[in-house]
Amino acid sequence: MPRTTPSQTVGPFLHIGLADDPYAADEGAPGGLWIRGTVYDGAGAPMPDAIVETWQADPDGRFDHPADPRGARTSPGFRGFARCATDADGAYSVFTRKPGAVPGPAGPQAPHIDVSLFARGMLRRVVTRLYFPEDAAARAADPVLSAITDDRERDTLLARAADDGYRFDIRVQGPGETVFFDV
Amino acid sequence: MTENTDAPAAAPLTVPGFRRDHAAHPPLDYPPYRSTALRHPTRPLKLLPHMLTEVTGPVFGHDRIGDLDHDLTRQRSGEPQGQRIIVHGRVLDAGGRPVPHSLVEVWQANAGGRYRHVIDNWPCPLDPNFDGAGRTLTDADGRYRFVTVRPGAYPWRNHDNAWRPAHIHFSLFGTSFTQRLVTQMYFPDDPLFGQDPMWNAIPDEAARQRLVARYDHGATEPQWALAFAWDIVLRGPETTPFEQEADDD
Ligand SMILES: [Fe+2]
Secondary structure (H helix, E strand, O other), rough: OOOOOOOOOOOOOOHHHHHEEOOOEEOOOOOOOOEEEEOOOOOOOOOEEEEEEEEOOOOOOOOOOOOOOOOOHHHHHHOOEEEEEOOOOOOOEEEEEEOOOOOOOEEEOEEEEEEEEEEEOOOOOEEEEEOOOOOOOHHOHHHHHHHOHHHHHHOOOOOOOOOOEEEEEOOOOOOOOOOOOOO | OOOOOOOOOOOOOOOOEEOOHHHOOOOOOOOOHHHHHOOOOOOOOOOOOHHHHHHHOOOOOOOOOOOOEEOOOOOOOOOOOOOOEEEEEEEOOOOEEEEOOEEEEEEEEEOOOHHHHHOOOOOOOOOOOOOEEEEEOOOOOOOOEEHHHEOOOOEEEOOOOEEEEEEEEEEEEEOOHHHOOEEEEEEEOOOHHOHHHHHOOOOOHHHOOOOOOOOOOOEEEOEEEEEEOHHHHHHOOOOOOOOOOOOOO
């Protein structure tokens, strides 16, 4: 069997090849919202050469993908994927709709978005998950969040409500370090 | 925003996951690559079981790919300077299956080693006929093909007299979030490998060699372009019939 190809950094010139694609949902989609945030390094400095990618279910918790055993389902005007490089201030923003609950092996997972972060200085991506502040009951039953026993660590996965959607900052290292996953 | 109570009841559902392959990859904390110092998490990563969100991923269609997106030598009015090359190969998973209809993106420096990017300003000319970005979809057999020019090596400031070996950046989506990979393809016998921390960060020499394309005389086109072949292997399913070898983990 072939062996997997090793990862390498995106380097400082990532913008040439990884074009922004910030709309996971069409502009004007019902319930459309912005997720905005800043990516910080271990010194608390914004990272201007990172790129954030998001992947998520549609508002009914379905995926337009053959690996969904319930059947791939297209949701008009919705792609589920977005990508945005950080700007000079380390800020990114993606436009989407809120995902629905997604089934897990022992019951529903709370609505969540899988987030990949790539950057100069990172030899491979890191992965985190975004959850929503209003879903307290669903989050309490979520299998991924339940496995994180430290409240402060768990809170790093929580977006905050904002005027036009949510805010989700990512701290790669240091105080308030975001929880990252071995995916 | 309100609690999402109107979603359909989510009955328990287990999906097959992907095999973990940590040993193949460089660590996030690698002091010889100085920029990793403030950009690696210090807490251990937490295990994320593969569930629906992880085993699915974006599907890209031909509508998002232009006819000349795979040919970096035909994106401007004239042809770029440098050695014209064909870079081709297959995208496979670690179970040996082709990964069809998946997005492959590339970006690279020009023949002199200069990127068309605002922060690249070392004294090497830009080429008015070279942007250095391409994209394509793999075909039904997982094959991809780009036409470009051989990129030059370029200096950086990581260590004394630091030069990156010539490389092409590759971005792959595979078919699932779990398979996402960004990497770099190198050329055979580059004398700059030994001083390159990105190359050296890969713990296993055999794994490093998997980033090196092979000169492909069979695919080289007479009077036109040299060919290099490079297969890319993404993570495969957890349960394959041939799982005896455990040293990828
Ligand atoms: Fe590069």
